[in-house]
Amino acid sequence: MKMKDLKFWLKDFWTEYKKVKFGIVGFVFLIIFLLLMIFEPYIVPFSKASSRWRDITYWDDNPSGAPPVWTNWFSSKKSPESEKITKYQSEVIEGDLKFVNSTFEYDYKYDKAPLDIIFHGRGTGNMIMIVKMERPDGETFDLVQMPIQTDGGNDIRITLDKDSGAAAYDFAQKFENEENLQYVDKTSVKPLDIYFAQAKSDMLNKIEPLKGIYKFTVTTILLDQESSYEDPYMVVSGRVSGILGTDNSKRDIWSGVVAGVKWALLIGLLTAVIAVGIGVVYGVISAYYGGFVDSIMQRIFELFASTPLLPVLIVMSAVFKPSIWTMILMMCAFFWTGPVKTVRSMALQIKEETYIEASKAVGASNARLIFKHMVPILVPYSFASMALYVPSAIVYEATISLIGLGDATIVTWGQILHDALKGGAVLTGLWWWVVPPGIMIALMGMTFAFIGFAMDKILQPKLRTR
Amino acid sequence: MYWKYAAKRIFYGILMYIILIFIFSVLFNATNEATTKAQIEESLRGETTKMRNMDVQEVQKYMAERRAYKYHLYHLDQPIFQRIVWRTIDTITLNFGNSTNIKSAKGERDVWTIVSETIPRTILLFTTAMILELLLGVWLGLKKAQRAGGILDKSTSIATMVVYGMPRWWLGMIMIMFFAYQINIFPSGGLHTVPPPQGFAYFLDILYHMALPMLTLLIIDFWGTAYLTRNIVLGTLQEDFVMSARARGIPENKVLFGHTMRTSAPPIVTMALLSLLSSISGNILFEGIFSWPGMGNLYWIAIEQNDVPVLMGLLAITTALYIAGLVILDLIYGFLDPRIKVGGKA
Numbered sequence: 001m002k003m004k005d006l007k008f009w010l011k012d013f014w015t016e017y018k019k020v021k022f023g024i025v026g027f028v029f030l031i032i033f034l035l036l037m038i039f040e041p042y043i044v045p046f047s048k049a050s051s052r053w054r055d056i057t058y059w060d061d062n063p064s065g066a067p068p069v070w071t072n073w074f075s076s077k078k079s080p081e082s083e084k085i086t087k088y089q090s091e092v093i094e095g096d097l098k099f100v101n102s103t104f105e106y107d108y109k110y111d112k113a114p115l116d117i118i119f120h121g122r123g124t125g126n127m128i129m130i131v132k133m134e135r136p137d138g139e140t141f142d143l144v145q146m147p148i149q150t151d152g153g154n155d156i157r158i159t160l161d162k163d164s165g166a167a168a169y170d171f172a173q174k175f176e177n178e179e180n181l182q183y184v185d186k187t188s189v190k191p192l193d194i195y196f197a198q199a200k201s202d203m204l205n206k207i208e209p210l211k212g213i214y215k216f217t218v219t220t221i222l223l224d225q226e227s228s229y230e231d232p233y234m235v236v237s238g239r240v241s242g243i244l245g246t247d248n249s250k251r252d253i254w255s256g257v258v259a260g261v262k263w264a265l266l267i268g269l270l271t272a273v274i275a276v277g278i279g280v281v282y283g284v285i286s287a288y289y290g291g292f293v294d295s296i297m298q299r300i301f302e303l304f305a306s307t308p309l310l311p312v313l314i315v316m317s318a319v320f321k322p323s324i325w326t327m328i329l330m331m332c333a334f335f336w337t338g339p340v341k342t343v344r345s346m347a348l349q350i351k352e353e354t355y356i357e358a359s360k361a362v363g364a365s366n367a368r369l370i371f372k373h374m375v376p377i378l379v380p381y382s383f384a385s386m387a388l389y390v391p392s393a394i395v396y397e398a399t400i401s402l403i404g405l406g407d408a409t410i411v412t413w414g415q416i417l418h419d420a421l422k423g424g425a426v427l428t429g430l431w432w433w434v435v436p437p438g439i440m441i442a443l444m445g446m447t448f449a450f451i452g453f454a455m456d457k458i459l460q461p462k463l464r465t466r
Numbered sequence: 467m468y469w470k471y472a473a474k475r476i477f478y479g480i481l482m483y484i485i486l487i488f489i490f491s492v493l494f495n496a497t498n499e500a501t502t503k504a505q506i507e508e509s510l511r512g513e514t515t516k517m518r519n520m521d522v523q524e525v526q527k528y529m530a531e532r533r534a535y536k537y538h539l540y541h542l543d544q545p546i547f548q549r550i551v552w553r554t555i556d557t558i559t560l561n562f563g564n565s566t567n568i569k570s571a572k573g574e575r576d577v578w579t580i581v582s583e584t585i586p587r588t589i590l591l592f593t594t595a596m597i598l599e600l601l602l603g604v605w606l607g608l609k610k611a612q613r614a615g616g617i618l619d620k621s622t623s624i625a626t627m628v629v630y631g632m633p634r635w636w637l638g639m640i641m642i643m644f645f646a647y648q649i650n651i652f653p654s655g656g657l658h659t660v661p662p663p664q665g666f667a668y669f670l671d672i673l674y675h676m677a678l679p680m681l682t683l684l685i686i687d688f689w690g691t692a693y694l695t696r697n698i699v700l701g702t703l704q705e706d707f708v709m710s711a712r713a714r715g716i717p718e719n720k721v722l723f724g725h726t727m728r729t730s731a732p733p734i735v736t737m738a739l740l741s742l743l744s745s746i747s748g749n750i751l752f753e754g755i756f757s758w759p760g761m762g763n764l765y766w767i768a769i770e771q772n773d774v775p776v777l778m779g780l781l782a783i784t785t786a787l788y789i790a791g792l793v794i795l796d797l798i799y800g801f802l803d804p805r806i807k808v809g810g811k812a
Contacts, residue, residue: 022624306482308743308788310750311765312490315781318769319497391631398633399751403769417636421755426643427654434643438636445631453627 013380016458023457026450029443037262045242049255050262053411060157062250063115066241068432077111079239086233098222104234106214108136113196113209116161116237119218123148123156125227130219131158136212139199143167143191156229158218161192168194177201245432248423253416257436260413263324264444267397267412268390271328275335275393276386282336283343284374287351288366298344305337313396317405324407327400331393339385343378350374380459387452391445398441413437472797479793484558486785491553494778498553499542501774505564506536562779567771568764577779581764585783587657588753588760591676595683596742603688604734607695608722614700623696626689638682638755645678652678655757679756683749687741694737698730705729732802736795743791750784 017023041047052058062082069081085104093099106117119131131144143164148156168191173181184204197203198210220229244254286297316322316330350356356373364373400406401414402421416437420426425433491498510529517525537543541552556562562577570580610619646654653659658671702708703726711721753762761780768776 022627303482303485306479306789306792307486308784311781311784314750314765314769315494315777318772318777319494319774395631395633399635402633402635403751403754403766405769417639421639426639427647429643429647431643434636434639438633438640441636442628442632446628449627449630 013458017454020454020457022450023454026447026454029447030451033261033265033444033447036258037265040258040262044252044255044258046252046255049252050259050411053251053256053259054408056249059246059250059252061118061120061235061237062246062252063237063239063241064246064250065248065428065430065433066115066239066246068243068245069240070243071245072240078109079112080108080110080114080236082238082241083236084233085236088232088234098225098227100220100222100229101217102220102232103215103217106216106234106236107212108196108209108214109211111209112239113190113192113207114236114238116159116192117216118160118235118237119156119158119216119232120235121156121218121220121229121232122153123150123220123227123229124153125149125151126223127227127229128221128223129156129158130221131160131164132217132219133195134215134217135195135199136210136214137199139171141167141171143195153230160195161190164191167191171195171199172204175199175201176204180204244436245430247416247419247425247430247433249419253433253436256411256416257413257440259411260416260437260440263410263412264394264397264440267324267328267331268394268444268448269386271331271335271393272386272389274328274332276339276382276389278332278336279339280343280375280378280382281370283340284347284370284378286340287344287347288370288374301337301340304334305340307334309334310396310399313400314403314405317400321405322407324397324410327397327407328393331396335389335393338389339382342385343381346378346381347374350377380455384452384455384459387448387455390448390452394441394444413441468800471800475793475796475800479789483786483789484554486789487557487782488550488554490778490781490785491550491557495546495550495553497774498778499549501566502540502542502563505566506533506540509536557778557782562782563775565776566773568767568773568776577775580776581761581779581783584759584761584764585787587758588762591679591753591758591760592683592742592749594676595680595687596738598680599684599688599691599741600738602684603691604695606688606692608699610692610696611699611703612722614696619696622689622692626693629686629689632686634682634686634749635752635755637686638679638752641678641682642755655755657759675758679752679758683752691738691741695730695734698733698737699726702726702730732799735802736799739791739795739798743788743795 017027036043040050046058048058066082067079072078072081085106088102088104091099091101091103093101102121126147126149128147129144130142132140133143134140143160144158144167146158146163150156166186169186169189172189172194176184180202181204189204193207194203196209196214197207216234218232222229242252242254244252244257246252282297282301286294286301312334313330317327320326322330351374356369359369359373397406397412398414398417401412402418404418404422406412406415406418414437417434420430420433420437423430423433425431510532513532514525514529517528520528534543541549544552560578562581564575565577565580568580569575570583572579574580606622610616610622613619642654645652653675656675658668658675662668663671708721708725711725712718716725750762750765753760754766757763761784764776765780767773768780
């Protein structure tokens with residue numbers, strides 16, 4: 001096929017394709033998926049999600065098992081959202097000791113206290129860190145006071161939940177009545193609940209939120225000239241987090257789901273293209289040579305076709321522990337049988353066309369006849385069947401991942417679902433962990449089903465008229 | 467003539483099975499032998515721990531003798547080709563050996579006993595689901611074909627495409643989450659309540675436990691059946707004999723069920739059986755979600771416990787069932803469509 005022919009054919013195809021409504025829907029979805037893939041680093045809050053999905057430290061600041069942010073719209077008691085506050089007022093006091101003050105403002109307007117507040121910064125040398133808090137009611141008190149020794153600009157992480165010790169209890173003690181204090185155990189007090197509660201009697205028992213602007217001041221006392229403290233930021237670990245919430249291991253599901261798009265597309269398209277390519281060429285060769293070659297090739301085809309695909313793939317994955325590339329190859333090794341039968345019967349018809357006879361008479365080689373004259377005619381059909389193979393490849397990969405045999409170096413939707421199943425998401429009702437990856441698999445499947453069926457609808461009358 | 471065709475097809479199926487098992491034996495030879503050797507070492511250790519009154523050399527000599535004996539027993543002392551052939555023969559004669567961890571309900575460790583326990587449960591679930599699906603699907607397909615292009619036809623066709631790439635096990639997870647934990651009207655899994663009730667109540671109890679997995683299978687599969695039935699029936703409805711039947715004034719229902727269905731039956735039956743086969747092979751993980759103690763669940767357990775013998779046994783049995791299904795499919799097809807029986811002259 002020449003370039004000009006191809007262009008003409010594409011244009012022709014597009015005018016026909018536009019008429020099929022669900023084909024357009026599929027096309028639009030495909031564009032959306034491609035956009036998600038291209039703009040992945042810009043639309044996810046955790047841009048290294050794909051490479052550090054299993055790195056626990058990367059996700060440490062997130063709440064565990066938090067619902068999506070938009071669940072707040074449907075609940076009367078608003079939960080604080082996870083957010084990262086990078087805006088701060090800096091103040092440096094030089095002297096014998098250097099003081100670096102960074103003040104963060106947090107606008108608290110929710111009905112529940114956040115799970116944790118975390119302060120980050122890059123530090124070098126010896127320092128003492130003090131975290132102060134100023135509440136909207138004017139109360140000011142020290143939360144954390146700790147010496148830190150670090151080198152080489154390591155990340156310093158202070159969490160109010162773990163590091164603030166007895167500060168919360170001491171604060172509550174000032175207001176709480178004697179009776180309650182007797183019953184409440186010092187260690188059972190949740191610090192964050194107290195920090196964001198109205199200061200009054202009975203505050204340990206019945207927590208009422210105090211809304212307004214909270215000021216957190218991180219004071220770093222640098223003990224010598226070489227020491228430094230830079231780039232501070234504050235993370236609020238809320239009770240709701242991100243577009244799709246977080247899982248048990250604190251991972252942001254939206255980031256994971258978007259990171260899965262490229263793998264799903266890769267697995268689906270690569271498997272479909274290779275498998276259908278092999279299948280079409282195999283079918284044509286089988287039909288073209290006929291006779292002895294044909295029957296041998298058909299026996300081999302039947303052997304592959306009578307293998308139960310998924311069990312074999314699962315056992316092979318369990319035994320060989322494949323990477324994603326090997327898995328794609330393994331799938332191709334069985335998927336190619338799909339189009340063979342149809343292609344062979346179509347090729348048997350094409351073989352009898354007069355132009356094939358003519359080229360034969362001119363002295364064209366077998367390879368030329370097969371690849372130049374027969375395979376191109378089947379290209380439209382192969383595109384349609386490729387589109388229909390994409391979903392099955394994705395589902396097979398997801399199924400193998402679900403059982404825990406996936407490639408552990410990447411993030412796929414199947415693996416997220418595997419983690420969800422193992423993490424008891426079904427049992428505990430963490431629907432935001434189970435629903436989105438599955439919806440994505442289903443949507444991706446639907447996209448290609450729409451495209452495939454639309455192509456089928458256009459191409460079938462042209463090809464299968466007898 | 468039909469018997470000759472049937473015999474040929476069955477023989478061919480058996481041959482296919484033997485070749486496939488041989489290929490599996492080649493592929494998984496290294497793993498299988500490593501497992502067998504580990505099992506032999508384990509049993510040797512078990513034998514020698516009781517021998518307190520022998521010195522080290524005697525024990526080692528005894529172990530070497532026993533090891534040689536066992537290697538001979540399992541054909542491990544032979545060249546690689548013979549080993550693979552022996553493995554193939556063992557597999558075909560259902561002699562899968564012992565599992566490494568998993569035990570059957572009675573505590574046996576023979577792989578065939580473990581696997582054979584689960585087969586009826588898998589078949590029970592998927593056959594029941596298939597029969598229901600077929601009834602609903604064919605009915606809906608006929609309705610769709612009658613008014614092709616109508617609202618019902620279009621909307622259900624879109625539903626077909628929507629569920630096209632939806633994993634059954636995922637829908638299963640959602641169904642459990644909703645029906646078993648949110649509104650709590652179905653059990654979350656298992657075959658029956660513990661302890662199982664007696665008599666007729668036992669039967670009802672199994673049905674109750676089967677309801678949710680079956681509903682899930684139905685929701686995903688019957689659109690596809692309906693869609694294919696529609697296409698097949700629609701093709702037949704355009705045939706001349708249907709037109710002539712209508713012209714003769716035969717009632718529409720009789721045309722539909724008498725004339726059209728008779729011709730459309732072979733491909734519909736093929737499709738239904740193929741979907742059952744793909745259920746058995748394609749949905750094996752589905753059972754794991756519902757803790758339905760069938761073969762799929764056993765796959766899951768075998769992989770989690772890394773029980774290679776059970777996995778191999780399962781693979782052999784699944785392959786056997788799959789090929790048997792394909793053979794039965796061809797036999798039924800040949801029975802329904804007399805043209806097939808002639809055979810060989812295509």
